[in-house]
Amino acid sequence: MREITNILTEDTIEQVFRKHQYITDRSIVTALRLVQGLNKPLLIEGPAGVGKTQVAKVLAEVLETPLIRLQCYEGLDVHNALYEWNYQKQLLHIQLTEKTDASVSEREQEIFGPDFLLRRPLLEALSAEEAPPVLLIDEIDRADEEFEAFLLELLAEFQITIPEIGTILPKYKPYVILTSNRTRELSDALRRRCLYQWFPYPDIKKETAIIQAHLPEINETAAEKIAAVIIKIRSMPLNKVPGVAETLDWAEALMLMHKNEITAEAMKETLGCLAKDRDDWNIIENHLEDGGLLSEKYLKSAGAKEA
């Protein structure tokens, strides 16, 4: 295993991430530092749209290393995640070598070599030649329990065994980041192999900073008001609670249409950025019509609650 040279220090992580429009806090910085220092996978849990996936993306950008992403889903199996044999190429090779003098065992050995191997994300991550890549195993809670069990060897030993080839050891251990929305409970075995980080919805201060980082032309008051409204909306009984991505979409839409003004009228016009469900739409609209949602008193209470 080779030494890694481009390890970020804690002071630089925050600054560099900010440059990439990602606002971190101390716990995220520490987590990323430990991922690099201890070479342990990091499991990030939290509601949808709080920036779990984005951490991995920005980390890869910052380290100037490839991001290898494995999107998990129900029914995901080893062949889709690790490797597969290229049957077409193997068949073609068999047909082409039929009339040669090579023995059957020689031909068999040839078709089960690295040339006929289709590398899927996990194997790709272990085969990096130049620098440790960032391996993002996204929404692990969507994968089946069997797949979760299969991942244990990779997460603990950073190695994979292919029966026809043998054990593959990486030149560089990848930085592994797993994300989960908690749609099902993950096994204790998987949790034990990872560092753990919980991402809540950002507080008003952080959300304001995020809006400003993504939309530098927005004024601070408007950004604060948007963040306060969003926090208030998140406290409503919605089916789909708006995440940071929705906040940014909404802020952008408001900027595009109404500059820095947030009125009830403007909010109604742009509600589609926040409400992704008919019932949610009605709930937010009712609060808007009651005159509560945009009132100073209402928003101050949201801010105070946050504080």
Next chain:
Amino acid sequence: MKNILKVQGLRKHKMETAKIINITTLPERVQLFARHLREYEVAAGPGEIILFLQAVAETGPGDEENFKAMMRMIFCSKKEELEIFNMLYPLYFSKSALTNTIDRKRIHLSSNLAEKQSDHQEEKNQSVKNKSKKEAKQTLEAIRLATAVHNTEKQQNSSEREARTAALPINQSAAISAESDKKVETKVWKASRFTGNKFHNIQVSFEKDSLTAFISAARIFDKNIKIKQGRRWKSQHKGKRIDFRKLMRKIMQTGGRAALLPKKARPVRKTKYLLLCDSSRSMADFSVNFLQFAYGLTLTSGKAEIFLFSNTLKRITQQFKNIQDKGDPAFIFSSEEWGSGTRIGDSFIKLTENYEMMLTKDTIVLIGSDGLDTGKTESLRKSMEIFQRKTAGVVWFNPLLAVPGYEPEANGMKAALPYIDSFLSAEDASSYQKAAFKIRNREWGK
């Protein structure tokens, strides 16, 4: 079982206390902290301690915030553990805990607590030994007078009694059995009251006949509950139809030589149960029955999550799954978890925050409670609304419904009623069976 072992280890713990007082080095402090976390079922083992010390060596301790974050992400592996971590951390690593000698005593809270428990335990043992037959008779009488006859305590042999003296119902039977061989029935919550010590554990065990009846009721209940099935066909190993789309893809990959026929079927959605058992003082009799029913569902369906709620919320699914003797299950709860007040809304809100992944469209929420909430009614309303929205249905078992003339007028019950799909009475095993027949024709789910 874990709690019993903890009690057995108390004396040893006490002997260690003298040594512990002088400990100030970081590894030892971390070790103590991890031990304290383990008492709250956080899996902070030697591996985590070593990893943390490695992390400190690798990155340096940094400032206070950094140090805490580092420790939190190594020792915690679930959201619900963060709360425990934040509660215990200041006892060991706050500035005052690290410098002040008085606070050093606080650091060893668990040890002191253990010492207290151990002292108390020894006193108890002594008193049990010295009890004359007359005293035993008086105790028996007191229990009989104080409690309604509901839960049968299993007779324990004397050696078991000595080992488990912290579990009070067994203590009682120790005193009682000296005089009589009859089975003594006690309300379990009363047991906790006798101790006057909140650190005591309470053992809950079931009568064999009653348990069999509840298991059978649970089986019938599970059989009659049907979750709405999807109509979509999905690729599966053992399907009824050939998955032609997948077959075509395979053929293209293998040059027309697909070895296996891919199949598809409609995936079967299995019912999951979320059982919430009111373990407050007023519900002691009912809770024992509800737990038996929950145990039956665990055996039958295998997809049941069980929680106790009173002043706090406690997940007990693992205790149900780890039972050694399936025919004679026994559970040990602390008096905080069993027999305290009722803050239904607050407990439910905690559930929706920490265990939201259990609220799925295949889940039926079964609540066993009288609905007498001493907390905020708004919290109960809000949490019930979430249950109703996110799960296949909500069934509320209320023992008071069997009382003639009962009207759900209590604030808690009133707030919850609009979100309940079935409001049923549940006194004994047969009423759970009847409940199953009442809701059998309904297709649960959205």
